[in-house]
Amino acid sequence: MSSSQTARRRARAELTQEIVDIARGQLATSGAAGLSLRAVAREMGMVSSAVYRYFPSRDDLLTRLIIDGYDAVGEAVEQADAAVDPDDVTGRWVAVCHAVRTWALAHPHEYALLHGSPVPGYRAPDDTVGPAARDAVVYGRILSDAWASGRLVLPDGGPPAPAPLADDLEAVRAMMPGVPDAVVVRAVALWATLYGMVSFEVFGTFDTVVRLRDVLFDHTVRSLAAWIGLPGT
Amino acid sequence: MSSSQTARRRARAELTQEIVDIARGQLATSGAAGLSLRAVAREMGMVSSAVYRYFPSRDDLLTRLIIDGYDAVGEAVEQADAAVDPDDVTGRWVAVCHAVRTWALAHPHEYALLHGSPVPGYRAPDDTVGPAARDAVVYGRILSDAWASGRLVLPDGGPPAPAPLADDLEAVRAMMPGVPDAVVVRAVALWATLYGMVSFEVFGTFDTVVRLRDVLFDHTVRSLAAWIGLPGT
DNA sequence: CAGATGCGAGAGCAGTGCTCTTGACATGGC
DNA sequence: GCCATGTCAAGAGCACTGCTCTCGCATCTG
Numbered sequence A, B: 001m002s003s004s005q006t007a008r009r010r011a012r013a014e015l016t017q018e019i020v021d022i023a024r025g026q027l028a029t030s031g032a033a034g035l036s037l038r039a040v041a042r043e044m045g046m047v048s049s050a051v052y053r054y055f056p057s058r059d060d061l062l063t064r065l066i067i068d069g070y071d072a073v074g075e076a077v078e079q080a081d082a083a084v085d086p087d088d089v090t091g092r093w094v095a096v097c098h099a100v101r102t103w104a105l106a107h108p109h110e111y112a113l114l115h116g117s118p119v120p121g122y123r124a125p126d127d128t129v130g131p132a133a134r135d136a137v138v139y140g141r142i143l144s145d146a147w148a149s150g151r152l153v154l155p156d157g158g159p160p161a162p163a164p165l166a167d168d169l170e171a172v173r174a175m176m177p178g179v180p181d182a183v184v185v186r187a188v189a190l191w192a193t194l195y196g197m198v199s200f201e202v203f204g205t206f207d208t209v210v211r212l213r214d215v216l217f218d219h220t221v222r223s224l225a226a227w228i229g230l231p232g233t
Numbered sequence C: 001c002a003g004a005t006g007c008g009a010g011a012g013c014a015g016t017g018c019t020c021t022t023g024a025c026a027t028g029g030c
Numbered sequence D: 001g002c003c004a005t006g007t008c009a010a011g012a013g014c015a016c017t018g019c020t021c022t023c024g025c026a027t028c029t030g
Helices: A002-030 A037-044 A058-082 A089-106 A108-115 A125-132 A134-148 A163-173 A181-202 A213-228 B002-034 B037-044 B058-082 B089-106 B108-115 B125-132 B134-148 B163-173 B181-202 B213-228
Strands: none
Touching: A002 A037, A002 A058, A002 A108, A037 A058, A058 A089, A058 A108, A058 A125, A058 A134, A089 A108, A089 A134, A089 A181, A089 A213, A108 A181, A125 A134, A134 A181, A163 A181, A163 B213, A181 A213, A181 B181, A181 B213, A213 B163, A213 B181, B002 B037, B002 B058, B002 B108, B037 B058, B058 B089, B058 B108, B058 B125, B058 B134, B089 B108, B089 B134, B089 B181, B089 B213, B108 B181, B125 B134, B134 B181, B163 B181, B181 B213
């Protein structure tokens, strides 16, 4: 019977998932540095070597948590975008930014794992690059929709994009089809500002600088929206 | 003789410095996670317990490295600012941004220690807050000079700063006396963008996105300068 | 010149990631 | 049904970590 084989594989899948869940719990409380394979095994009533049947190393377990983290923030961003009237492009952008911030503040250690220092030697590029771009796709779609519907006015002021940047902008434009260079290059800046603000907040840099951090964040995000040419609210 | 007392104390000071230097070397090659007190002791020909006479814990040694790191980037920023004609406020801002980026790319692990995930439980606030603000003081002075000399034109467009933010903006204004609210609030955004861009680059987020990262950085920094009201070049 | 103090060495504890071997169990072909 | 095959948990063990403690020795202080 293939069901018995399935039983074995299902047990493996369930145990793998349980390891990930417990590891995420320990990550949430102790941070990435405090995550211990032995502690995970202990909490599962297993011995440490048994865990290595499911994850060949601690870094692989961390990589899995990273992928799941990107997926979680991507999910939050997509839901936030879907909850707003599609024609309200500025509202969508603001909602998406708040979704990132809210998720990061609720999962600071997971956020640190995604956007803080690379914990192992360096990041495994292939596995994580897909989920990592999930949120960027949403930003791109918002800008693309705004441009296609004529709601995005081409920003003026500031220097024009340097010619050698054309290839790079073309690649980034894949996430926001049709959008002109001046908007693409500012989109990258907005992306950096978003995560810069959130990182400052999560990592404590803003602690001694700003008190009403939610108000500042909201205002900054709206100002940036205006800068890139999105309509005011 | 106080010279013999000085000899003892000087030996202590020299050994402390040697520990820090070796630790910084190991930080540069192995990263913060790989920095080991025992390895430092080994490289010094000491036994590990002896190092604890100089630093009560590994976290204290890391804190020292953090303070030195903030000092180093602050130094780099101040030198970059001083090397430009003081009246060329935009040039000063661009130079300062490049100084941060250059330092970060040259010392990625140290940068990660400063602006990546907080490695120990959490950062000791009092000791690090002074050196951490050293670069921000330079940004503030540039904007303050620009405003005082009439070279900074009040930016328009975008929503006005919310009233509840007045207190926070007043506090931030301490670093850029006289500058109006609309500029202060954008200065915070610029600060976040600067470190967001550098973090994306140092942490590898841009690896699969942009190739001519120096060109993009320079252009972004100049665009932001125009956004905050600094004159074009 | 004593006594107090600072310092390095060594042993030791608890914890970590990871490897290897051993024995029990389920799976699948004959 | 049986037996080889592969999977699995367990345990021991290695090398490493941060950190604590004690013990002598050198240095400094009154």
